[in-house]
Amino acid sequence: MDRAPIQEVEQRLRVLHPDARYELDFETPFHLLVATILAARCTDERVNKVTKTLFAKYPDPQSMADAQLEDLEEDVRPTGSYKTKAKAIQGAARELLVRFGGQVPQTMAEMTTLPGVARKTANVVLNMAFGIPSGIIVDTHVARVGQRMGLTRHDKAERIEEDLMRALPKDDWTHFGPAMVLLGRYVCKARAPQCAECPMDDICPKRPV
DNA sequence: CTCCCGATAT
DNA sequence: ATATCAGGAG
DSSP states (O other): OOSOOHHHHHHHHHHHOTTOOOOOOOSSHHHHHHHHHHTTTSOHHHHHHHHHHHHHHOOSHHHHHHSOHHHHHHHHGGGSSHHHHHHHHHHHHHHHHHHSTTSOOOSHHHHTTSTTOOHHHHHHHHHHHHOOOOSOOOOHHHHHHHHHTTSOSOOSHHHHHHHHHHHSOHHHHHHHHHHHHHHHHHTSOSSSOOGGGOTTGGGOOOOOO
16 A cells, blocks of 8 residues: 555544644634744644733734834744744734734635745634635644655645645545644654554555655 | 754654 | 754745
């Protein structure tokens, strides 16, 4: 077997993680947008620690737009790339105010005009905050697991997403991403994949990635 | 392709 | 001590 049957993978993921959600804490679409921008090359766990205090200080686009950039930088520092990220979340907050009436836009085209937002971030917000099947979340976990299981032979997120979207009915898109993240984070781990305990073991070609 | 940066696993 | 992890912009 050189590739796992993706429908079967999704079926099993449904059983294992029926309510799979992205693990970023948020109360509003704006919070999820900010949290996801901060999640670039950073674990969700660390983002949640940072956003807890961040959202207490800056709960909405207006307060974040008005913040001192230096304060923002200090607040998001533990997530890495803090200067870039502080600028991105403040820039995004200002764009929301100026162009979208203070609301997070609900289309891929609009979302990806925001600083710090490409397809992965846009998909997280559109899928999780609005329930819009804009695409499939492809983060490092989905990419790695997808490659190991032979669900794609590409290594760029956008191409991987295309392969997955082509192979899966739209109804499965929003579930598949977060469920694959869980599989990747706890079983099909980057460093030491736990194949012996993997529910996909019998259908996985185990490609080296 | 390089740069942005910090935390944890080994 | 050092490798590895985690997306987007320019």
